[in-house]
Amino acid sequence: MSESTIKEYPEISEFGYIKDGKVYLKGYFEFKDRELGVVRESDEESMRYFVNRYEMVKKKLEDVKNSVVEAENKGSYLMKLIHMRTYLAQYNGLGDFIVLFNEINELEDEINAYIEKNREKNYEIKTALLEEANSLKGSTDWKNASNKFKELKLKWIKTGSAHKEVDDRLTDDFNNALDYFFQRRKSFFDEQTKIQNERFMRYRKLVYQIENINKAGSDPEKKQFVKNLQREWKNVGNLPIKKIKRLQITFKKELDKYFNSLKYSVSIRDKSAIEIKRDLLNGVSDMLKMDGSKVNINEIKQVQDNWKKLGKQTNHQEDKELNLRFRIVCNELFETYFLEKSTKYFHPDIYKRSLPDQARLRIVVLKESIKKDEQELEDFQKKHAFVLAQGMRSSSNMNIFQQRNNFVNKLKTKGRILEKLEQVIQS
Structure with missing residues (x-):
């Protein structure tokens, strides 16, 4: 060299x-x-x-x-x-590799000092999180406590390791607090589910009992038993509205059916069938005077059932007239009921308006319905023009005339309702 x-x-x-x-x-x-x-x-x-x-x-x-x-x-x-x-x-x-190795050693010492400082900080954070978890684990405020535990868990995951000799113990204690709370919550809701299922079955049993009573006929001697069913219904306990709504509607419907049947059930020995029919007709006629929102469709159906049970009185001239008037009134009640539902659907705030304004809203909906019915009648008559023109009333085409009459009667009924609504505006 x-x-x-x-x-x-x-x-x-x-x-x-x-x-x-x-x-x-x-x-x-x-x-x-x-x-x-x-x-x-x-x-x-x-x-x-x-x-x-x-x-x-x-x-x-x-x-x-x-x-x-x-x-x-x-x-x-x-x-x-x-x-x-x-x-x-x-x-x-x-070159001088000793200098490089010394720099690595110094850098490692700095990092270890930094890690030690962080572990001390992490120890303090995890200790505080553990204390909060222990204070929450006995809570019965399930929703808020669950949300809080989720926050604590997220903070715990984001926090680095504490001192090696204590980190595992802190983690075990923290997880034990979480497990204790969520196991208690699970046990609570399992018990609530069990209670709700039992209540649901009791409600179903009550519905089944009242349905069987009505199927067997409205026995006046069952009146006290039905009242006991009503009391029991009230004492079963709460259920979420979505779970009980359908049973609730059915139970009320069956109760109305039973008590309405009792209301109109009069012994033939005390009153004739014609007298009973007069009473029933007066009852449904009074319903026409009510506000459309108060029409009880189930009550009307029950009255119709009671009417059918009386049958036709072939030896009495008044019977035919009563039957016709009864059918006309019931048809008007049904159309009034459906008109009310349709108007409320399109105008949910209808009852907050004045009576004339309410009548105007109903008229708009009713006229649209009449227009639709008139078109359906026209299409029907075109389709069966030959049979209708010839007046063929054999058993094979009698149904066609019946359907045509149904269209016509429905339009007449809606026409009567329209006149009453227009009178409300004019008055």
Whole structure:
């Protein structure tokens, strides 16, 4: 090796040398002298090559140091430093590797100090979270406590490890508090589900009992028993409205059916069938005087059932007239009921308006309905024009005349309702 080479690269004599055409790095720490490579072209070029490689790895370590300074999670660089040590021990470069190893040691010490500080901070955070979890685990405010536990769990996950000797114990205690609360909550709702199922079955049984009473006929001697069913219904207990609504509607319908049947059930020995029919007709006629929103469709159906039970009185001239009037009144009640439902659907605030305004809204809906019925009647008559024109009333086409009459009667009924509504506006 020439003297000029030593002068240009003074570090060569300190950190390495050339021997027998090969470049060597001097041993340091527990490492012995190590061959880096063979001399190519000249000693100077070979030395320059390995010195430059040292500068490259030195720059790489400097980049790691800068990354650690900027990093939020500095602890993640510990493994990188371990790999860096292994890398340096085998790296082919010429320079002061002791300085690089010392820089790694210092950096590792800084990171460990940072980790220790963070673990102390994490210990304080997790201790506070555990105390809050223990204070909540006995709560019966299921909704709010559940939401709070979810927040605590999220904070716990985001918090890093505490001191190794206590972190597992803190985690176990925290999870035990969560498990204790959610197991209690599960037991509570399981019991509530059981109670609700039992109540639901009791409600179903009551509906079944009143239905059987009505199927057997409205026995006045069952009146007290039915009243007992009413009382029992009130004492069963609460259920979510979605779960009980259908049963509630059915039960009320069956109660109305029973008591309406009793109301109109008069012994033939005390009154004739004609007298009973007069009473029933007067009852439904009075319903026409009521506000349309108060029409009880189930009550009307029950009255119709009672009327059918009386049958036709063929030996009485008044019976035919009563039957016709009864049918006309019932038809008007049904149409009034459906008109009310339709108008309320399109105008939910109808009852907040004045009576004339309410009548106007009903008229608009009714006229649209009449227009539709007139079109259906016209289409029907065109379709069956030949039969209707010929007046063929054989058993095979009697149904056609009946359907035509139904269309006509419906339009007449709606016409009567329209006249009454127009009178409301004029008055």
